[in-house]
Amino acid sequence: MNPTPSTAAPAAVGGRRPGYLYHKVASQLAANPDQMLTVGEVTNAISAPSTGAVFEALKKMAAAGYATHLPGPHRFQITQAGIDAAGTMPPPAPRAPRSGSSNGRRQPVTRPNGDLYFPRKLAGATDVDVLRRLRDKRIPVLLYGPPGTGKTALVEAAFPDLLTVAGTGDTVVEDFLGNFIPLPDGGFEFVYGPLVTAMRDGRALLVDDATLIPPKVLAVLYPAMDGRRVITIPGYRNERVEAVDGFYVIAGHNPGVHGAILTEALASRFDVHIEVTTDWDLARHLGVPRPAVEAAIALNADLAAGRASWAPQLRELLGFTRVSKTLGPAAAVANLVGRAPQEDREQVLTALKTTFGQDITPLTLGKQR
Numbered sequence: 001m002n003p004t005p006s007t008a009a010p011a012a013v014g015g016r017r018p019g020y021l022y023h024k025v026a027s028q029l030a031a032n033p034d035q036m037l038t039v040g041e042v043t044n045a046i047s048a049p050s051t052g053a054v055f056e057a058l059k060k061m062a063a064a065g066y067a068t069h070l071p072g073p074h075r076f077q078i079t080q081a082g083i084d085a086a087g088t089m090p091p092p093a094p095r096a097p098r099s100g101s102s103n104g105r106r107q108p109v110t111r112p113n114g115d116l117y118f119p120r121k122l123a124g125a126t127d128v129d130v131l132r133r134l135r136d137k138r139i140p141v142l143l144y145g146p147p148g149t150g151k152t153a154l155v156e157a158a159f160p161d162l163l164t165v166a167g168t169g170d171t172v173v174e175d176f177l178g179n180f181i182p183l184p185d186g187g188f189e190f191v192y193g194p195l196v197t198a199m200r201d202g203r204a205l206l207v208d209d210a211t212l213i214p215p216k217v218l219a220v221l222y223p224a225m226d227g228r229r230v231i232t233i234p235g236y237r238n239e240r241v242e243a244v245d246g247f248y249v250i251a252g253h254n255p256g257v258h259g260a261i262l263t264e265a266l267a268s269r270f271d272v273h274i275e276v277t278t279d280w281d282l283a284r285h286l287g288v289p290r291p292a293v294e295a296a297i298a299l300n301a302d303l304a305a306g307r308a309s310w311a312p313q314l315r316e317l318l319g320f321t322r323v324s325k326t327l328g329p330a331a332a333v334a335n336l337v338g339r340a341p342q343e344d345r346e347q348v349l350t351a352l353k354t355t356f357g358q359d360i361t362p363l364t365l366g367k368q369r
Helices: 020-030 039-046 051-063 080-085 127-136 151-158 194-201 215-225 280-285 290-304 314-327 329-339 342-356
Strands: 067-070 075-078 141-144 163-166 178-182 188-192 204-208 230-233 239-242 248-253 272-275
Touching: 020 039, 020 051, 020 075, 020 080, 039 051, 039 194, 051 067, 051 075, 051 127, 127 151, 127 248, 141 151, 151 204, 151 248, 163 194, 188 194, 194 204, 194 215, 194 230, 194 239, 215 230, 215 248, 280 290, 280 314, 290 314, 290 329, 290 342, 314 329, 329 342
Parallel strands: 141 248, 141 272, 163 204, 204 248
Antiparallel strands: 067 075, 178 188, 230 239
16 A cells, blocks of 8 residues: 555644645655656646645655655655655744845845855845746746846746756757657657656746747747647657646847847737846945946946947856956956957946056967066
8 A cells, every 4th residue: 555644734724724735745745655756747646736836845845855856857756754754744944034134135045056046126026036926827027138137047046947948040949849869779769858848847948048049930939838838749740748837938038139139929928028137236245346346337337328239247247256366356357358349348448447447458368478
């Protein structure tokens, strides 16, 4: 007989007993102790309204040692400790300080690569919280702003189950749907693409630099995003793919980048458009020197006024800080000049001279001493 978690629970609150979803998730894993289940499979089996909530419950089980967690796609299997616990809720984690606590900053979120993301204010909450709420309601979002402002970092922080398509002018339909790959024995095997995987597993899909992708290629997304939530794979027996709960599409757009075209067909598919800019207070908090921040603010004002085509964003400022700590401030300043496009280099040079008060030249290899 398969082990079954305990059904005992505290009194109901607001029509739902505390931890009701956790107990349903634990019960599903316990009913299949020999299987690794995806988030989408668990969500479908228990008819949960939100894949994101199921994923959080599964991660809570894994953190308590009640389940094994394997990424890519995320899969979970109950452990003996989980069976012994019989669905008991693990002890609650310590509550993180709210914004406005003694350190004055929101608690960071760890991205998949281990880097920290510091949430920013948006619509009366944090950007991470807003994106998660929009996902629960199936409201697609287009993030736009200069490269390096943290669009991708935000999405990675909001959605741990994220899959990504990196858009270029050479992106093709197969990059979304999948393609045949050669096998060692000479045969071929069809490997599903990130759009198909996200639809079937109820995961989030980021289309990064979406406006660089040819419009005819992007059209593959539209049936998955509208009320149909169904696509077919023409290159693989016209296989039909239906999206399960939790599937979500979010896109990134860099206005002003050469080749980036925001078509009406693409813009209209996203109900919410959010501009992402560099948070100068965050840059200072993360240790970027004051003169570098001031120069970046001035250059961004030129960028907004159309007097420049490039200005350093948070990505470049954090790179500046790392170089400064490694090679010294003078080399970091010279390197920042060298990162600017040739047509904007003189303007960047002038701004840095104003704030740093020193002669600057790009990093250059010269004659041997």
